Amino acid sequence: MKITPVKGTNDYLPADTALRDGLQAKILEVYRAAGYDRVTTPILEDIENLDKSDGGDNLNLIFKVLKRGEKLEEALQSGDPSALADMGLRYDLTLPLCRYYANNRANLPHPFKCIQTDRVYRAERPQKGRLREFWQCDIDVLGDERPECEIELIHTTAKALMALGFRGFTVKVNDRRVLRGVLASCGFEPGTFDSVCISLDKLDKIGEEGVRAELNGKGCPESAVDALTELFSGGVTLEKAAARIGDPSVPARLSSVIDASKLLSKGQYEIVFDLTLIRGQGYYTGTVFEIAMPGYRGAVAGGGRYDDLIGKFIGEKVPAVGFSIGFERIFGILKEEGRTIEGQRKRLGVIYEGAFTDALTTAETLRGSYDCTLFEKPKKLGKLLNALEKEGYAGFVYAEAPENIRWFGREE
Amino acid sequence: MKITPVKGTNDYLPADTALRDGLQAKILEVYRAAGYDRVTTPILEDIENLDKSDGGDNLNLIFKVLKRGEKLEEALQSGDPSALADMGLRYDLTLPLCRYYANNRANLPHPFKCIQTDRVYRAERPQKGRLREFWQCDIDVLGDERPECEIELIHTTAKALMALGFRGFTVKVNDRRVLRGVLASCGFEPGTFDSVCISLDKLDKIGEEGVRAELNGKGCPESAVDALTELFSGGVTLEKAAARIGDPSVPARLSSVIDASKLLSKGQYEIVFDLTLIRGQGYYTGTVFEIAMPGYRGAVAGGGRYDDLIGKFIGEKVPAVGFSIGFERIFGILKEEGRTIEGQRKRLGVIYEGAFTDALTTAETLRGSYDCTLFEKPKKLGKLLNALEKEGYAGFVYAEAPENIRWFGREE
Numbered sequence: 001m002k003i004t005p006v007k008g009t010n011d012y013l014p015a016d017t018a019l020r021d022g023l024q025a026k027i028l029e030v031y032r033a034a035g036y037d038r039v040t041t042p043i044l045e046d047i048e049n050l051d052k053s054d055g056g057d058n059l060n061l062i063f064k065v066l067k068r069g070e071k072l073e074e075a076l077q078s079g080d081p082s083a084l085a086d087m088g089l090r091y092d093l094t095l096p097l098c099r100y101y102a103n104n105r106a107n108l109p110h111p112f113k114c115i116q117t118d119r120v121y122r123a124e125r126p127q128k129g130r131l132r133e134f135w136q137c138d139i140d141v142l143g144d145e146r147p148e149c150e151i152e153l154i155h156t157t158a159k160a161l162m163a164l165g166f167r168g169f170t171v172k173v174n175d176r177r178v179l180r181g182v183l184a185s186c187g188f189e190p191g192t193f194d195s196v197c198i199s200l201d202k203l204d205k206i207g208e209e210g211v212r213a214e215l216n217g218k219g220c221p222e223s224a225v226d227a228l229t230e231l232f233s234g235g236v237t238l239e240k241a242a243a244r245i246g247d248p249s250v251p252a253r254l255s256s257v258i259d260a261s262k263l264l265s266k267g268q269y270e271i272v273f274d275l276t277l278i279r280g281q282g283y284y285t286g287t288v289f290e291i292a293m294p295g296y297r298g299a300v301a302g303g304g305r306y307d308d309l310i311g312k313f314i315g316e317k318v319p320a321v322g323f324s325i326g327f328e329r330i331f332g333i334l335k336e337e338g339r340t341i342e343g344q345r346k347r348l349g350v351i352y353e354g355a356f357t358d359a360l361t362t363a364e365t366l367r368g369s370y371d372c373t374l375f376e377k378p379k380k381l382g383k384l385l386n387a388l389e390k391e392g393y394a395g396f397v398y399a400e401a402p403e404n405i406r407w408f409g410r411e412e
Numbered sequence: 413m414k415i416t417p418v419k420g421t422n423d424y425l426p427a428d429t430a431l432r433d434g435l436q437a438k439i440l441e442v443y444r445a446a447g448y449d450r451v452t453t454p455i456l457e458d459i460e461n462l463d464k465s466d467g468g469d470n471l472n473l474i475f476k477v478l479k480r481g482e483k484l485e486e487a488l489q490s491g492d493p494s495a496l497a498d499m500g501l502r503y504d505l506t507l508p509l510c511r512y513y514a515n516n517r518a519n520l521p522h523p524f525k526c527i528q529t530d531r532v533y534r535a536e537r538p539q540k541g542r543l544r545e546f547w548q549c550d551i552d553v554l555g556d557e558r559p560e561c562e563i564e565l566i567h568t569t570a571k572a573l574m575a576l577g578f579r580g581f582t583v584k585v586n587d588r589r590v591l592r593g594v595l596a597s598c599g600f601e602p603g604t605f606d607s608v609c610i611s612l613d614k615l616d617k618i619g620e621e622g623v624r625a626e627l628n629g630k631g632c633p634e635s636a637v638d639a640l641t642e643l644f645s646g647g648v649t650l651e652k653a654a655a656r657i658g659d660p661s662v663p664a665r666l667s668s669v670i671d672a673s674k675l676l677s678k679g680q681y682e683i684v685f686d687l688t689l690i691r692g693q694g695y696y697t698g699t700v701f702e703i704a705m706p707g708y709r710g711a712v713a714g715g716g717r718y719d720d721l722i723g724k725f726i727g728e729k730v731p732a733v734g735f736s737i738g739f740e741r742i743f744g745i746l747k748e749e750g751r752t753i754e755g756q757r758k759r760l761g762v763i764y765e766g767a768f769t770d771a772l773t774t775a776e777t778l779r780g781s782y783d784c785t786l787f788e789k790p791k792k793l794g795k796l797l798n799a800l801e802k803e804g805y806a807g808f809v810y811a812e813a814p815e816n817i818r819w820f821g822r823e824e
Contacts, residue, residue: 001725002458003514006499009454011512013519014526017450032757035775035785038429042421042545043455043531044475046414063456064478066497068535081488084496085478087418100423102415107425109803113785114426119455123480133454148768152786155772260769313413345444356560357672360567363447373447373525374564391521 008132022341030160031115038115041096050088054282058091061122089121102313111144140322151260153323170270174277175254181245187224238273283309301325346394347371362399420544434753442572443527450527453508462500466694470503473534501533514725523556552734563672565735582682585701586689587666593657599636650685695721712741758806759783774811
């Protein structure tokens with residue numbers, strides 16, 4: 001039998017699990033204080049729901065669950081491989097949340113401000129840093145279209161990161177409608193917007209000339225490529241982008257989100273407009289945001305507005321917006337930096353020689369204040385104590401009888 | 413798109429999630445205080461590991477994950493349905509823990525006392541009360557064969573149930589080796605022990621005559637059935653069972669577990685020897701235990717010793733024993749009884765009319781002590797407040813400006 005976890009999944013040692021639990025508890029504390037309610041949805045989801053969910057590239061990364069019994073027999077006989085699975089493992093927490101809202105909205109507050117911290121799955125090619133099973137921490141507001149939702153999501157997500165000790169990060173904000181307006185004003189065809197965005201997304205990596213070359217290669221009109229390049233030379237402010245769009249309400253809304261978020265940040269983190277910010281998911285309709293951490297590549301959090309996704313379930317538009325912390329990125333950074341989470345209880349070793357029940361009764365008197373592990377006194381006590389100190393034990397007591405507790409070690 | 417969760421899984425509303433989170437936190441607190449370390453293992457497990465795991469009936473209930481890409485193509489062409497899956501969803505937490513121990517033992521304490529609270533999956537026929545996705549809360553001791561492990565597991569599991577408000581439950585204890593010794597002494601063939609146990613397990617339901625009839629129908633020797641029936645008439649004490657077994661060490665060990673557990677229970681719950689207790693899993697080798705709650709059918713917790721399971725991974729015997737709380741049973745009982753978990757924070761509604769950023773800044777000053785949700789003042793304020801009171805809000809503040817907080821509602 002194989003002893004390693006399946007590719008792309010991890011076994012977490014006790015110290016790692018303690019860090020992960022502490023991290024999650026801290027994030028949940030901030031989210032709950034801000035008035036969001038935690039809910040739980042299943043990891044298993046109907047395969048058709050997943051397939052029709054506009055999840056972009058993630059739709060190619062769904063783990064599918066084989067049918068069982070007679071239905072599997074029928075599927076095998078049909079010769080159609082797509083009929084073999086009836087369920088899949090969710091690739092994010094947003095699609096299940098939309099289904100959940102559609103199913104339970106009569107029993108939910110309005111607007112519904114909610115938390116999900118849970119596992120998601122993607123059948124990535126296993127390679128360094130790409131997990132197939134990983135956690136996300138999301139907050140979402142369903143049933144509210146006001147920009148206040150975005151302001152509060154940005155503020156709360158930033159607050160959670162600050163509670164974990166992070167400072168100086170950058171929140172990038174865009175609105176897909178602004179980007180689409182700008183591309184239209186440059187003369188790109190609406191059908192090519194997604195393809196243009198993919199090239200534009202590489203600006204950091206391949207530079208202006210690289211983007212030009214790619215767009216030309218894709219057959220975009222020369223004049224459109226010129227207009228776009230000219231716009232980007234020297235950076236695109238929201239004002240500059242807004243000037244190219246007919247309807248001023250969309251950039252004005254985005255501007256109000258950015259201004260309020262800057263005010264609330266008190267200079268502890270940056271808020272910037274970034275016209276090149278796109279985010280992969282096909283279901284985003286308006287605002288998109290992500291958070292970059294100095295010294296680390298890629299985003300540590302991301303999200304956006306998905307006003308049309310719930311409508312796919314109930315045929316009625318329900319505005320929605322969410323922000324997701326990439327839990328594994330945060331865990332990786334904290335682990336790399338050797339950080340611990342405050343507020344966890346100290347651990348004592350309780351060493352005994354006599355009756356086990358007496359020792360256990362003694363340990364019980366200490367368990368209101370400490371986590372206590374019982375150890376029968378070994379021949380080499382010093383070796384045991386050294387090992388326990390390395391594992392992070394704060395001290396030891398020698399329990400001869402309930403009324404006779406002797407302290408030794410670091411904690412007296 | 414389908415709005416209901418897939419069969420046998422649940423959407424949990426905010427109040428249910430709060431109860432489940434509170435429950436889990438309380439159980440974890442007791443487990444950690446008793447010196448057990450939480451670890452996390454993946455939900456996905458290698459399909460061969462699952463298939464070879466001696467999991468009894470659970471092996472027929474594994475959700476299988478379809479292969480992907482070229483490997484799926486190959487499997488489809490081979491025409492062998494068993495080649496279609498490379499992974500499965502775990503059916504319990506014990507098998508992944510044994511693999512985890514085999515993989516990580518160089519970096520784990522010895523003995524290893526650990527906690528797992530997490531999801532497991534079984535492809536049950538969906539029917540009332542049978543979930544396909546559910547949580548278990550396990551504690552285990554790996555690498556220690558002493559009866560003290562069992563005593564501490566029983567004591568700690570009982571303590572967790574008491575922390576949740578339960579009293580008067582019954583811990584049933586048996587040792588499979590005692591049962592096998594008794595069956596051998598009655599004259600049953602070793603090859604029929606499992607089948608005899610299945611009939612014996614029905615004693616409560618079909619009575620002595622029913623069990624007799626079943627055993628006769630299975631072709632067991634008349635004399636063995638007579639001896640077994642005679643033994644059971646009037647109840648089987650451990651002394652009576654022990655008298656039929658050659659090696660006295662096994663019943664003596666079981667007796668020491670029962671006596672110490674009785675002493676530690678202080679009469680708050682019952683500890684009884686039950687020779688008919690078997691537990692389904694094939695991997696149990698010695699002690700088995702379960703907890704019954706007055707007024708509720710079936711077990712709310714169960715476990716046992718599985719000294720041979722880790723050996724399947726590393727070819728070297730590592731003794732192991734665990735006790736699992738059926739989280740869903742406990743949640744169901746607490747929900748049915750309308751109970752809440754203490755120690756959760758109060759929630760305030762913060763109502764504002766003016767600038768959102770001012771209101772948010774006001775709410776922040778209260779969030780050290782309360783969970784605060786912001787609401788823009790609606791035309792019908794009374795209706796909103798009534799709705800929030802029903803959702804469990806403890807009170808409201810009216811935030812006109814940071815320096816002007818007016819309290820109203822229940823909490824002043």
